[in-house]
Amino acid sequence: MTKLLLATRNEGKIKELQELLQGLDAEILIPGQLGLNLEIAESGETYLENAAKKAGVYAAESKLFSLADDSGLEVEALSGAPGIYSARYSPKAGADDKDRRDYLIEQLQEQPKPWPAKFHCTVVLATPEGETNFAVGECYGEIIPEERGAGGFGYDPIFMVSNLGKTMAELNMAEKNQVSHRSRAIKAILPILAAHL
Numbered sequence: 001m002t003k004l005l006l007a008t009r010n011e012g013k014i015k016e017l018q019e020l021l022q023g024l025d026a027e028i029l030i031p032g033q034l035g036l037n038l039e040i041a042e043s044g045e046t047y048l049e050n051a052a053k054k055a056g057v058y059a060a061e062s063k064l065f066s067l068a069d070d071s072g073l074e075v076e077a078l079s080g081a082p083g084i085y086s087a088r089y090s091p092k093a094g095a096d097d098k099d100r101r102d103y104l105i106e107q108l109q110e111q112p113k114p115w116p117a118k119f120h121c122t123v124v125l126a127t128p129e130g131e132t133n134f135a136v137g138e139c140y141g142e143i144i145p146e147e148r149g150a151g152g153f154g155y156d157p158i159f160m161v162s163n164l165g166k167t168m169a170e171l172n173m174a175e176k177n178q179v180s181h182r183s184r185a186i187k188a189i190l191p192i193l194a195a196h197l
Contacts, residue, residue: 137184
């Protein structure tokens, strides 16, 4: 069976990707299983550049097909911020997800509600030979000022999904994998994955 490496150390992403890739005819591996502990700076100017860099480095190091994603939250009232800087969107040293959510709400205080937003995800599949393919997915909603739900990670507790009346953090994994930006990107790249694997 072909092996596919998930090119991330983010536990939340790993759980979601493992769930989304169930049924794929491949052995899904994570970096820890291979003793890989790579620090890859997200220095690109686009989601695609960042995801391609991560997938490429992991594929080169592991000699395996590698799948990486770069995703972010884009808030209309903040001209698309935090975007590719979503994971680093707080001036606080050592900031965690809660710090980033609090900082985002702080930035929106002077803006009229509602606060439309979308999650964006670009996934890249890199081969050991250096070939890459990518797909994108988006999920629309709005930012709410109070946190709701205990699931998910990142900005999920303050992102109300359009037409659902629930935040991303209030959805169970099956529900989230119907509507999330990551699930849409994975669904779009599945035919390419299946062809390679």
